[in-house]
Amino acid sequence: MRIRVAKPDDAPGVVALRTIVYPYQVRGVESTRKMLAEPPPEEGWTAFVAEVDTQVVGWVSAECTGSTSTPDFGDISLLHVHPEHRRRGIGSALLTAATDHLAPLGVRRLRAFAQPDALPFARRHGYEPSRELRFSALDLNPAPALPDPPPGVRLLPITELAPRRLYAADVAAALDEPSDVPVDSISYESWLYDVWDNLGLDKEASTAVEVDGEVAAFSLVKRDGDRMWSDYTGSLPAYRGRGLARLAKTVALHRAAANGVRVAYTSNDESNGPMLAINTRLGYRPVAAEWSCLADLT
Structure with a gap:
């Protein structure tokens, strides 16, 4: 397993993985490819993938949040790992990569999102649940x-x-x-x-x-x-x-x-x-x- 910065050619694998873990999240291959080739204008946006035998099995993105006036706030988005590759440290490695990326940018408060069964993982890494979202x-x-x-x-x-x-x-x-x-x-x-x-x-x-x-x-x-x-x-x-x-x-x-x-x-x-x-x-x-x-x- 290795963690690396995501690249445009990862788009099909990223979308396939997201469809398995988050079937209710809709983003196509071409828009994902464009996002990776031409990153969002927010300061410091990046994304990482976890790769096992050339297969994308994990994803996370990180950014300084540009939509709020709250200072030093950052988002770690859509951290997820393929169900067959969980409990091997991949999620923790992705979270560390995202956090290490944001720390030098001055971020001091972080937000991430977790499905209910991932809340123990979040708490182990210092995150406390704040607001519940309903997907329909x-x-x-x-x-x-x-x-x-x-x-x-x-x-x-x-x-x-x-x-x-x-x-x-x-x-x-x-x-x-x-x-x-x-x-x-x-x-x-x-x-x-x-x-x-x-x-x-x-x-x-x-x-x-x-x-x-x-x-x-x-x-x-x-x-x-x-x-x-x-x-x-x-x-x-x-x-x-x-x-x-x-x-x-x-x-x-x-x-x-x-x-x-x-x-x-x-x-x-x-x-x-x-x-x-x-x-x-x-x-x-x-x-x-x-x-x-x-x-x-x-």
């Missing part, structure tokens, strides 16, 4: 019933929006998103990379809701084949309580289903009651749980 799935055969938009409401694919308009709406909607740290420092360059220029973004299915010429709500779809990820559904504070986020998500699901998507996945913080209620009404069912876990880097 929706069979799109058939898609949820499509309501008529209220008077004065316009539905449009995001192809009809200038990117900066959607960026401004995304930033405003995310300010009170439940999280361990505030999501209040998303740069336009980072947003372009992660959202608008992401090869998986389905801009025809992703839907915005306009009210009086203003973007009031939106629902973004990232796709890999016949699977999709509801990347983010939000509404601006001034327009909440009017059903616009649910309307945007319902339309996005319909458009995705009409173009061949068969199952939709999403995740929500367990404290996000309004979004969980929307997903329940749409027919989503829980399929997995994860915990965010926090640790000090000393």
Whole structure:
């Protein structure tokens, strides 16, 4: 076994591994390849793989978190090991590689995510559970019933929006998103990379809701084949309580289903009651749980 920096040609193996461990996480080979070839603009982003006999059996990525004003905060994301290669020290080696990468960059507080059966591993390495996330799935055969938009409401694919308009709406909607740290420092360059220029973004299915010429709500779809990820559904504070986020998500699901998507996945913080209620009404069912876990880097 060896730990090394991930490279673009690892993309097929990385996606195959993720499909086994996290079948509810949707990211295709080409978008993964691009991420490895052209890393995100956040300072210090990197990824490591664990390799056994040329097979990718483990993955982790690490970055200084650029979406928050909280100083010295870093994320260790999607640390996972193939089930047949666990309990051999691979997970610990990947975590050490990620931590050693972030320490010289000034990170002092770390967040990682763990499935419930991995919480003992997290605690052994100094991480304490913080927030629970629910992952849910929706069979799109058939898609949820499509309501008529209220008077004065316009539905449009995001192809009809200038990117900066959607960026401004995304930033405003995310300010009170439940999280361990505030999501209040998303740069336009980072947003372009992660959202608008992401090869998986389905801009025809992703839907915005306009009210009086203003973007009031939106629902973004990232796709890999016949699977999709509801990347983010939000509404601006001034327009909440009017059903616009649910309307945007319902339309996005319909458009995705009409173009061949068969199952939709999403995740929500367990404290996000309004979004969980929307997903329940749409027919989503829980399929997995994860915990965010926090640790000090000393």
